[in-house]
Amino acid sequence: MIMPIDNFADEKSPGTVLSSTASFFSEDTPLLKSGDCGGPAYEKRPQQEEMAMGVAAAFSGKLNLCVEAPTGVGKSFAYLVPAIYFALELKQPVVISTETISLQEQLVEKDLPLLRKIMDTPFTVALAKGRGNYICMRRLTLIAGEHTEYLPSDAMRSDAEKIALWAQDTEDGSMAEIEFPFDRQIWEFICCETGNCSKPKCHFSKRCFYWKARKSWDSADLIIANHALFFTDLKIKSSDNLEMSLLPVYGAIILDEAHTLEDSAAQHLGLHVSSTGLRLCLKRLYDPQKAKGLLMRSGEHPLQLRSEAGELVEAADMFFNKVREFSYDFPDSIIRLRKPDFVTDILSEKIGRFQHALEEYVNELEGEEDADLKQELNSMLQRCEYYRLAISDFVSMRLEDHVYWIERSARNDMSIQLYAAPLNVNEILRELLFKREKPVIVTSATLSVAGNLEYFTKRIGFTNGGELVLDTPFDFQNQLKIYISKQMPLPDEEGYLDAACDEIENYIRLTHGKAFVLFTSYDTMKKTAEKLRFFFENIGVTLLIQGEGKSRTVMLNEFKQDINSVIFGVASFWMGVDVPGEALSNVIITKLPFAVPSHPLIQARTEKLEREGGRSFMDYQLPEAVLRFRQGVGRLIRKKTDKGIIVILDRRVIAKRYGRIFLDSIPKCPVEIC
Numbered sequence: 001m002i003m004p005i006d007n008f009a010d011e012k013s014p015g016t017v018l019s020s021t022a023s024f025f026s027e028d029t030p031l032l033k034s035g036d037c038g039g040p041a042y043e044k045r046p047q048q049e050e051m052a053m054g055v056a057a058a059f060s061g062k063l064n065l066c067v068e069a070p071t072g073v074g075k076s077f078a079y080l081v082p083a084i085y086f087a088l089e090l091k092q093p094v095v096i097s098t099e100t101i102s103l104q105e106q107l108v109e110k111d112l113p114l115l116r117k118i119m120d121t122p123f124t125v126a127l128a129k130g131r132g133n134y135i136c137m138r139r140l141t142l143i144a145g146e147h148t149e150y151l152p153s154d155a156m157r158s159d160a161e162k163i164a165l166w167a168q169d170t171e172d173g174s175m176a177e178i179e180f181p182f183d184r185q186i187w188e189f190i191c192c193e194t195g196n197c198s199k200p201k202c203h204f205s206k207r208c209f210y211w212k213a214r215k216s217w218d219s220a221d222l223i224i225a226n227h228a229l230f231f232t233d234l235k236i237k238s239s240d241n242l243e244m245s246l247l248p249v250y251g252a253i254i255l256d257e258a259h260t261l262e263d264s265a266a267q268h269l270g271l272h273v274s275s276t277g278l279r280l281c282l283k284r285l286y287d288p289q290k291a292k293g294l295l296m297r298s299g300e301h302p303l304q305l306r307s308e309a310g311e312l313v314e315a316a317d318m319f320f321n322k323v324r325e326f327s328y329d330f331p332d333s334i335i336r337l338r339k340p341d342f343v344t345d346i347l348s349e350k351i352g353r354f355q356h357a358l359e360e361y362v363n364e365l366e367g368e369e370d371a372d373l374k375q376e377l378n379s380m381l382q383r384c385e386y387y388r389l390a391i392s393d394f395v396s397m398r399l400e401d402h403v404y405w406i407e408r409s410a411r412n413d414m415s416i417q418l419y420a421a422p423l424n425v426n427e428i429l430r431e432l433l434f435k436r437e438k439p440v441i442v443t444s445a446t447l448s449v450a451g452n453l454e455y456f457t458k459r460i461g462f463t464n465g466g467e468l469v470l471d472t473p474f475d476f477q478n479q480l481k482i483y484i485s486k487q488m489p490l491p492d493e494e495g496y497l498d499a500a501c502d503e504i505e506n507y508i509r510l511t512h513g514k515a516f517v518l519f520t521s522y523d524t525m526k527k528t529a530e531k532l533r534f535f536f537e538n539i540g541v542t543l544l545i546q547g548e549g550k551s552r553t554v555m556l557n558e559f560k561q562d563i564n565s566v567i568f569g570v571a572s573f574w575m576g577v578d579v580p581g582e583a584l585s586n587v588i589i590t591k592l593p594f595a596v597p598s599h600p601l602i603q604a605r606t607e608k609l610e611r612e613g614g615r616s617f618m619d620y621q622l623p624e625a626v627l628r629f630r631q632g633v634g635r636l637i638r639k640k641t642d643k644g645i646i647v648i649l650d651r652r653v654i655a656k657r658y659g660r661i662f663l664d665s666i667p668k669c670p671v672e673i674c
C-alpha cells in the first residue's frame with residue numbers, strides 16, 4: 001500500500017526528527033554558514049526542504065519513502081540531516097548505500113565534513129568497505145617474509161616488499177590508498193578473508209585494518225556503504241547467519257542512486273562462477289607448472305594433495321572446455337540456458353572429494369608453527385565449498401525462479417563466466433527490505449516515467465510507504481535546447497550510420513567539441529569513430545573513445561582539462577558522470593537506449609511479464625529505455641549556470657507513438673525538429 005506523505009508522522013512518535021529537521025531548514029538555517037566553511041554558497045531550494053521533511057516524516061513514522069530528486073535539488077543534504085537526527089535519537093546507525101564510488105567520496109569528503117562544521121549536533125561517520133579491500137598484516141608479513149614461495153613470480157615478490165613498506169605507515173590499510181602500481185593478482189594472497197581471520201587471537205589484532213574499520217562502523221551514527229556490500233549483507237542476514245553479517249544492526253537504510261537497485265540486487269543475490277577465478281583459487285593451493293602454492297610442504301599427505309589438486313585443475317579445464325564447446329553452437333557470446341545438465345557435471349563432486357581430503361589435512365595441522373598455514377587452508381576450504389555448490393546448482397539449474405546464462409569473453413576466448421540471477425527481485429526485496437520495521441528511503445534523480453513512479457516501485461517491490469516526485473530547480477527553458485533530426489533514417493535502416501556521422505560533424509562544429517556522444521553498442525561506436533577520426537583531427541578536437549586503453553576516470557579528467565575534447569562512450573557514460581560548466585555543452589544521443597532484447601536476463605524478465613499478463617514492450621522495455629534516456633539527458637545540466645544542447649539522432653522519438661513518452665519524461669524545454 002502506498003501512503004501519502006502527510007500521513008507519515010506517527011502521532012505517538014516523539015517528533016524530534018521532524019522538529020529538528022524543520023528547524024535546520026528554517027529561515028536561519030545553518031547552511032547559511034556553508035560558504036564560510038569551505039562549501040558552496042547557500043541557496044534556498046524549496047524542493048530540498050520538501051524532501052528533507054518527507055524523509056524526516058518517514059523516519060518518525062517508521063515507514064518507507066521513494067523520492068525522485070532531480071539534479072540540483074541537493075538531495076544528499078535532504079537525507080543526511082534527518083538521518084543524523086534519527087540515528088542520534090534511536091541510538092542506532094543509519095546506513096547510506098550508493099552505487100558509485102564518486103558519490104561515496106562526495107558524501108565522506110565533502111558533504112558530511114561540511115555538516116560537521118555547521119551543525120551544533122556532533123555525529124560520527126564511518127565508510128564501510130568489504131573485507132577484501134583491506135590488507136591482512138599477518139598474511140602480508142608471511143608473504144613478504146618467510147613464505148615468498150607462495151607467490152608465483154619474482155615480480156609479485158617485489159610488489160609484496162613494496163606493499164609491506166607502505167603498510168608500516170598507512171592508517172587505512174585499504175587497496176584504494178595504494179598509489180604505486182602493482183600486480184593486482186597479489187591481492188588474493190594478502191587481503192583480509194573470512195576463513196583466514198582469527199580475530200582477537202591474531203598476533204596482528206592491534207594492526208588489523210579491517211577490524212579497526214568494523215569497530216568504527218559499530219560506533220558510527222552514519223555508515224556510508226555501497227550496494228554490493230549492502231545486498232551481500234542482506235543476503236547473509238536473510239539466512240539468519242548473523243555472526244557472518246557484514247553491517248552492524250542499523251535503524252534505517254537510505255539507498256541513493258536507486259535507479260540501479262533491481263540490477264544490483266539481481267547481481268548480488270544471484271550466483272556467479274568464473275573459470276579464471278576457480279583456476280586461480282586452485283593454483284593458490286598448488287601450481288604444478290611453477291611448483292608453488294600452499295601445499296608445497298614435505299610429507300606424504302601434502303604430496304597426495306598436490307597430486308589431487310593438479311588433477312582438479314585438469315578437471316576444471318576439461319569442464320570449462322565442455323562449456324566452451326557447448327557455447328560454440330550459438331552465434332552469440334552470451335548464451336541463455338533453458339534446460340539443466342547441458343553438460344555433464346564432472347567437477348562439483350571432484351571438488352567435494354578434494355575438499356574432504358584437504359579438511360583432513362587441515363585437522364592434522366597442530367602447533368603454533370602450523371597456525372598460519374591452517375588459517376590459509378581454512379579460507380581455501382570455504383572457497384572450495386562455494387565453487388562446489390555454485391557449479392552443482394548452476395548445471396542442475398536448482399535455484400528456482402532464476403535465469404541462467406553463460407558468457408564467453410570476446411577478448412579472451414578461454415574465459416567463461418556462469419551466471420544465475422533471480423527473476424523475482426521485487427518479491428525478495430519486498431520481504432527482506434520493505435516489509436521490515438526499519439524505514440527505507442530510496443532516491444535518485446531519475447526514477448519516474450512521464451512523472452509516475454509506478455513502474456519503478458513495482459520493479460523493486462516497494463511497499464509500506466509514500467512517494468515523492470520533486471520539481472527541478474533548473475530553468476530548462478533557458479538552459480537547454482533539444483535538436484531532433486527528422487531526416488535521419490531509422491537505426492535499423494540502410495544509411496543510418498553515414499547520416500549519423502554527418503549529424504555528429506554538424507553539431508560538434510556548433511559547440512567545437514565539449515561533447516559526449518552516447519552509443520548503445522561498442523560496435524556502432526567503433527565504426528563511427530573510424531569514420532570520424534580524420535574529421536576530429538582536421539578541426540583540432542581531441543577524440544576520446546571508451547575501450548581504447550584509458551579508464552573512465554582518466555578519460556573524464558582529460559575531457560575536463562581539454563575544453564575542446566569529445567568523448568565517445570557507451571553504457572557507463574550514460575549515468576554517474578558529472579561534468580559541470582562549459583566543458584560539457586553538448587550531449588548527442590545516437591540511439592534510444594533500449595536494452596538488447598536477446599540478453600538472457602532481459603529476455604527472461606519479458607517472458608515472465610508476458611506470462612503474468614503484462615505487455616513486455618510497454619510495461620518493461622519502454623520504461624527501462626526512458627529511464628536510461630533520462631540518465632543520458634541528465635549528464636548535461638548540472639548547475640544553474642550550465643547551458644547546452646541535447647541532440648537526438650533517433651527519429652523514433654517523433655515518428656513512433658511511444659516516442660512522446662521520452663520527451664514527456666524530461667523537463668519542458670525548447671525542442672527544434674530539423
